[in-house]
Amino acid sequence: MTSKAIRQYPIVPILDISSIDNQLENTLLASVAEYHEQLHGRRIWLACSGGRDSLALAALCLQLYRQGRLPFLPQLLHVNHGLQADSDYWAQHVATWAQAQQMPCYILRATVNGHDEQAARQARYRVMLAYINQDDVLLLAHHADDQAETVLMRLIQGAGVKGLSGMQAWREQSNGTRRNSLWRPWLTVTRTAITAYAEQLKLPYIDDPTNESGDNVRSGLRRDIMPALATYNPNVINNIARSGQLLSDAQAIVHAQAEQDLQKSAVEFLSYPPAQRVLSIDEMQTLPLYRQRQLLHSWLAQDEPLPPSKQLVDDVLGLSQRHDHNHKTELDWHANAETYSIRRYHQQLSRLSHSFVEWLTLPISEQTLELMSIISPRKNSETITLRSNVYSIWQLQFTQDNIARLLKQYHLHEDSSSNSIALINNEASIILKIAPLDRHQRVQTTFATRPQAGKKLMQTLGIPVWLRDSLVVVSVVLNSDEELPLLLLSPFDSWILGFNKSEADITSHLLDSGFSNILQIHQCGSN
Ligand SMILES: Nc1ncnc2c1ncn2[C@@H]1O[C@H](COP(=O)(O)OP(=O)(O)OP(=O)(O)O)[C@@H](O)[C@H]1O
Structure with a gap:
């Protein structure tokens, strides 16, 4: 605490509103009316x-x-x-003023990582949004x-339509677990009008010396550039703010179009946000180039608070336009929530999070299950973990029903009287084997006329290079020698294997009735 004395403050007069502050009052009340529905029943913090x-x-x-x-x-x-030096004094000052007005006031302490205004x-x-509750509204005095x-700041940084539309009067904010709204009703009110009102009420406001110091971009613009621009057009503040508003409408239209294009081009069944997102190049290329760029911008930015650079969008566009078959190019994007690798395989672009790419390199070990041992009337389903770490878990789950069906297929029968399953031939041992696909292992899929292995198999099934160490074969081993592959699995997909139609039929029954291949992403990454 500093030794500065805290003054006694007069109560803000109730009826003393002159014509000067009509604009402030009208703008605030108009904003209350505009966001009436959003404000209804919600707690407001200033x-x-x-x-x-x-x-x-x-x-x-x-x-x-x-x-x-x-x-x-x-x-x-x-x-x-x-x-x-005066931070504690300011906090005390605000608290004392609020107390004099009988206005509830809370002082929060923040730990700043760095010394700049942005930090x-x-x-x-961070501290304000952590303090308030879900759905509360935070009112800000930006003007x-x-x-x-x-x-202007965004213009000199080379921003696009969204950045140039400036701050939004109403913005939903989510930190992943909680939603709040930021409300800025005074974005069309000038500082001059606010100053006149504050002077009229003799408000004991504090002047932050860093606001006018000129040693950061914002205060430099405020101190040096804005007055210079005002000599060309005295309405410069209102005019730039109006451009922001017009661009905000334009941004809403661009965004709606990009969302529509994204829905058409996203390959939904391969998308596991934020681990993997996939885009169809063929779909994208039905659009004119300017929409392709906007689509890539939106596609890349999903799950991220800040957009990708124009350079990255152009590079990804370049990757999608390549005609050679060398698709080994990987583009890295160090975004805010994660780092991503953008890759192409055939006519698809994939955005993979680095945490996921790392997870894909974890080994998968072979597992065997004696089928009879896992059948019990008390247990309905069996889960096998194929690969797991803190980031993600990949599991194979099947129900007892499936196993019973499998057993039946191999000349076993259900003993309905004891509600369990018994083997006709007790000597027989049936093992379910789950093992990584060997590069030389030949398997028969429904997409080829003969068994295939290695690269040929990968090409037939369209499995991208980065998923090739994440393939497992589920087979049944009868009497420890005869091995029948049933399924080929990747974390996203499964393919039926079999040498003849009846085998393929059984497996597809199994798949239909709850043989589930489950990938769960636990967390968004390492940052
Ligand atoms: N220390 C703070 N505590 C709470 N809110 C703050 C604080 N600093 C800024 N704000 C809020 O963020 C808004 C914009 O911040 P900015 O840095 O422009 O404020 P300022 O110019 O320092 O203060 P003011 O806008 O109150 O004159 C403020 O109008 C206020 O609503």
Whole structure:
């Protein structure tokens, strides 16, 4: 704590709203009306730095609430970043002001990883969103000047339509487990209007010295560039903010189109988000190039908070357009939640998370099961784990019913009186063997006229290179010599094996009745 004394604050007057603040009031009330449904029944928090903008928004909420024109009074949340000598003083200042207004206020402490403004912002959102409950709304005092700075900042970073549409007035936010909404009702209100209102009420706001220091991009734009632009057009703030709004509408249209294109081109049955997502190149190439680029942008960005770079989108597009058969190119993307590898196999693009690629290299060991031993009236199903780590688990599950069927096929019968299964010939031993596919092992699939092995088999079944060490064969071994392969499995798919039609028929029955090949992704990655 610093030794600065905390002042006593006057209560914000109720009826003293002059014509200056009509714009602030109208804009806030219009936003309340626009998001009426989303706001209904939800708890509202106001993020208050103690600066001019958020203190002015708190004061206006108070006035309107006391006049019965605002249906809720937000609770204040102040985050103490502990970054400046006066941080504790500011926190105390906000708390004391709120107390004088009889407004609930909570002070949170954030740990900032770094010293820049971006790190402080991230830490601030993290602690505020962790503090509030699911579905609560966080009200922020961003205004038109902030919006114009944001749009300009993104322009000089080379952003696309989404980035250039700036901050959104209403945004759903999810941290994976909880949903919250961010609400910015003042994005069309200028700092000048807020200053006039704050001065009129003599609000005791704090001026953060880093806001005008010019030593980060935002404050440099604020201090040096905006005043220079205003000499060309005095309406520059409103105009840039308006461009942001127009682009926000354009972005909604682009997004809807890309979602539609994505639904058509995504290969759903091979998609295991976020481990593996697959796109059909043939489907994608029915679209004009500009839609292909947008589609790739959306496809890559799935499960990620930040979009891929234009360079990556262009590189992936290049990969999809190659006519040679050298598809060994791998493109790496170090995204926010995960690192991905983007690969092509035949006419499909796959986005694989590195955690999943690592998981694919884990060995699979051979397992055998004496079928009679696993049949018991008390046990309905049997699960075999083929490969597992903290990231993902791959299991094969089958029900007793299936096993009974299998046994029957090999001249065994069900003993209905004891509700169990008995062998006609007690000498016989039937073993279910689950083993990795050997590179030289020849198997007969329904897609070929004769047994195949190695590369030929992979090509027939369209199995990409990275899945080739993740194939297992399920077979029945009779009397320890006769081995009958039934199924070939990958983590995503299964193929019936058999030398003749009747064998293939049995296996397909088995598959139909609950022989399940299960892949579960536990977590999103290592980051
Ligand atoms: N320390 C903080 N605690 C709580 N909320 C904050 C804090 N700092 C900023 N905010 C919220 O984020 C919004 C935008 O942050 P920004 O850095 O532009 O604020 P500021 O200019 O420092 O403060 P203000 O907007 O209150 O004048 C603020 O309007 C406020 O709602």
